[in-house]
Amino acid sequence: MSLNLSSHMSSMDLLVTLLLLASPVALAKSSPSLPAIFTFGDSIFDAGNNHFNKNCTAQADFPPYGSSFFHQPTGRFTNGRTVADFISQFIGLPLQKPFLELHIQIMNGTLKRFPSNGINFASAGSGFLLDTNKDMRVTPIQTQLQQFQTLVEQNKIEKSIIQESLFLLESGSNDIFNYFLPFQTTTLSPDDYVDSILTQVNKTIDQIYKLGARRIAIFSLGPVGCVPARALLPNAPTNKCFGKMNVMAKKYNRRLEDIVNIIPTKYPGSIAVFGAVYAITHRFQTYPARYGFSDVSNACCGGGTLGGLKQCGREGYKICNNPNEFMFWDFYHPTERTYHLMSKALWNGNKNKIRPFNLMALATNFTF
Ligand SMILES: *[C@@H]1O[C@H](CO)[C@@H](O)[C@H](O)[C@H]1NC(C)=O
Ligand SMILES: *[C@@H]1O[C@H](CO)[C@@H](O)[C@H](O)[C@H]1NC(C)=O
Ligand SMILES: *[C@@H]1O[C@H](CO)[C@@H](O)[C@H](O)[C@H]1NC(C)=O
Secondary structure (H helix, E strand, C coil), X not given: CCCCCHHHHHHHHHHHHHHHHCCHHHHHHCCCCCCCEEEEECCCCCCCCCCCCCCCCCCCCCCCCCCCCCCCCCCCCCCCCCHHHHHHHHHCCCCCEEHHHHHHHHHCCCCCCCCCCEEECCCCCCCCCCCCCHHHCCCCHHHHHHHHHHHHHCCCCCHHHHHHCEEEEECCHHHHHHHCCCCCCCCCCHHHHHHXXXXXXXXXXXXXXXXXXXXXXXXXXXXXXXXXXXXXXXXCCCCCCCHHHHHHXXXXXXXXXXXXXXXXXXXXXXXXXEECHHHHHHHHHHCHHHHCCCEEEEECEEEXXXXXXXXXXXXXXXXXXXXXXXXXXXCCCECHHHHHHHHHHHHHCCCCCEECCCHHHHHHCCCC
């Protein structure tokens, strides 16, 4: 089985049409050649993989998840689309389906081949570290890569498509949050713990390059110490963000950017961008009104202090009237509106938001 090329072909048809219509000046700028997106990471990308993994207890497949856009739960940990969904829409591709859904459909014969627009492998709750939320049976990034590797080795995805595709990579928030759990057993210092995450980042990049990835976008962590779920931690303040956790996230982010900067020289023929999600999110918190937020601290949907003690949708939860004015949807996750603003910044933002160039440039200005 090989990747269905039909949507690629139709975008070629579109290109031909554009060639006939457009002026030569406009032509020089456009070279649409991004057939697919392959996504790896955690909840900011997960389109429902956990939902199709019956062993996994980290779930958002019940109301009111999905209520603002899909009008039903999809397994996404927000009220609508995730960052991966928005980026796919900006590029003009249909949303990538969860790998596990496609896998089940192929096994039971309802689907003949993997779709041509890419695959979403992300699993909410997972991290770069194998132990992160292992008891909830989330799918760590290494396993996500193995799933992709199997498809590549079985020629279920064409090599030429992989080379032109966008690879989205984001994880680590759960690793860092879990470092502060009261029953955490690691003996590593914060610096050594960050190091252990970055070792896995390096391995991940190495592996996706070997599997053919050439166009890579890696996102920093947001201010993890500000999530409403910090109210679950005995040592975290609830009247302000958890400083120690944010210090660790910023350390990780700085070193992650160094790794991203080296990618084009370390891996010939590749390009990579660093999405500064921390800086993007920090602006929302600093100037909430400018972005239309009335609340950047509490979960719109949840329960207890900050709405952070109970998962949205669980017995006794409360929900706000205006999710669009809240930065956080549930105890850990942003609202669709926050994801939309974040995605726009990553798509066409300046160098404070994504560097050395934005996703729009990455999607259109390079051919392989
Ligand atoms: C769920 O667990 C069973 C038993 O451990 C295992 O055989 C199966 O592969 C798991 N399913 C997934 C989707 O991980
Ligand atoms: C195949 O799996 C999909 C996804 O779980 C399900 O929706 C569909 O009903 C299944 N079809 C058959 C024929 O079992
Ligand atoms: C990751 O790889 C970079 C080179 O790309 C290297 O400088 C750095 O030390 C590595 N980090 C870890 C933690 O292995």
